[in-house]
Amino acid sequence: MSDAKTRMLRRAAREITPGMVVNLGIGLPTQVVNHLAPDLPVCLHTENGLTGIGPTLPPERADRNLIDAGGAYVSEVPGSAFFDSATSFAMVRAGRLDLTMLGAFEVSETGDLANWKIPGKFSPGVGGGIELAQKARRVVVLSTHTDRAGNPKLLTACTLPLTARNRVARVFTDMAVVDVEPGGFVLTELAEGVSVAEVSEATGAPLRLPDTALPRF
Amino acid sequence: MRLPEKICAMEDAIAQIRDGDTVMVGGFGVPGTPMTLIRALVAHGARDLTLVKNDANEPGMGIDHLLQSGQVARLITTHLGLNSHAIGLMNSGRIAVEFNAQGILAERIRAGGSGLGAVLSDIGLGTELAEGKQVVQVAGQDYLVEPALRAGIALIHAERADPFGNLTYAATARNFNPLMAMAADQVIVEVEEIVPLGALPPEAVHTPGVFVDQVVPLGTLSGEYAVVRR
Structure with a gap:
């Protein structure tokens, strides 16, 4: 794993504070769990019916009936609960998730999120993504700053089908932490070795700077 | 008073x-x-x-066998991301696929199993998932009408059952099973372990046997149930 990716995951992990109920989306966000302090009092939720997710297990130690929504074999912690899919999404829609951390294809400067469909290329279905994005109390995105071709993912407006409107509050990338404020994107932190000019160049929307010095991560 | 028994041979259950x-x-x-x-x-x-x-399981697993055998015309689902074969069938038009938000699919099934006509939800409002759906206003808020779902048949997997069909599920194997077990005219359950009437503590029953029509004992589990090594 590259240093930049590790730093991004470690920085995103600091978003999770004691007492939270958190859903980490499939892909990059799930890896944040490896950067949480083992004694952090936090309840991780997975939409296939588990609260209190423990560490991921190798196949030889896995329970065949115990997976997360991405299909990884996980474990219980003391106090875990199992429930059906209706109960699981009741938690989501009723606002019981303090935080969800999701991947993204595009994020707009008004907090719109597109992360489930690229017409003609990728349309496997939305799964639980819309409910997480629409109903978690706080929605943050964890993603590379640009796509594989180098195109910006942070845009003035999304071009792809939306997952939810006006819901993203913050974006963690390999280059920066960017907040979504009423006036648009605000650069709040910079990754080590990255300049403001480089972040601006890789962002497809205006990027405001705070008056104070930018912390590094 | 003794509860009726519903143990059934697999072939007889499926024959309907x-x-x-x-x-x-x-x-x-x-x-x-x-x-x-x-x-x-x-x-x-x-x-x-x-x-x-x-979901459509993975290639060569679970319902992918029904897709491969050409028995499926239509699939109502939430996510096919782990089955490239299913995505191929969808893209080439050989099966029709209806995508639902995952919790909305669960609620539509729950409604169907509860004698209700539909549920109202704001999930997907303003996205393409709302296209073609009826919108109603309740207390000044817009909601999509999500019709209840029922089926002729439900195929369920439970860890334990008694002969009346009281069921318990293991860990995250519960998921949609208890919802679907309420939402079909004939509910067929395959069971890893049959226990005698009275052996399941009444407080621990996940699906009451009243919802269940046929209980099929599995015997030794095939390798298909094992941990997947990817």
Whole structure:
């Protein structure tokens, strides 16, 4: 794993504070769990019916009936609960998730999120993504700053089908932490070795700077 | 008073499935997927089926066998991301796919199993998932009408059952199973372990046996239920 990716995951992990109920989306966000302090009092939720997710297990130690929504074999912690899919999404829609951390294809400067469909290329279905994005109390995105071709993912407006409107509050990338404020994107932190000019160049929307010095991560 | 018993041979249970039926299938990934009932349905050969299942398993697993055998005309689901074969069938038009938000699929099934006509939800309002759906206003808020879902048949996997069909599920193998077990005219359950009447503590029953029509004992589990090594 590259240093930049590790730093991004470690920085995103600091978003999770004691007492939270958190859903980490499939892909990059799930890896944040490896950067949480083992004694952090936090309840991780997975939409296939588990609260209190423990560490991921190798196949030889896995329970065949115990997976997360991405299909990884996980474990219980003391106090875990199992429930059906209706109960699981009741938690989501009723606002019981303090935080969800999701991947993204595009994020707009008004907090719109597109992360489930690229017409003609990728349309496997939305799964639980819309409910997480629409109903978690706080929605943050964890993603590379640009796509594989180098195109910006942070845009003035999304071009792809939306997952939810006006819901993203913050974006963690390999280059920066960017907040979504009423006036648009605000650069709040910079990754080590990255300049403001480089972040601006890789962002497809205006990027405001705070008056104070930018912390590094 | 003694509760009636519903233990049934697999072939007899599956024989009631007809061409054109809607069949709900429990499971989220491998856990809770009734692998053996699915194999029996492949052998039975009923065609033109509408399947309702959270996901399409993975290539060569679970309901992928029904897709491969050409028995499925339509799939009502939430996510096919782990089954490239299913995505190929969808893209080439050989199966029709209806995508639902995952919790909305669960609620539509729960409503169907509860004698309700629909549920109202704001999930997907303002996105393409809302296209074509009826919108109603309640207390000044817009909601999408999400019609209840029922099926002729539900195929369920449970860890334990008594002969009356009281069920318990293991860990994350619960998922859609208890919801689908309420939402079909004939509910067929494959069971890892049959225990005597009275052996399941009444407080611990996940699905009351009243919802269950046929209980099929599995015996030794096939390798399809094992941990997947990717």
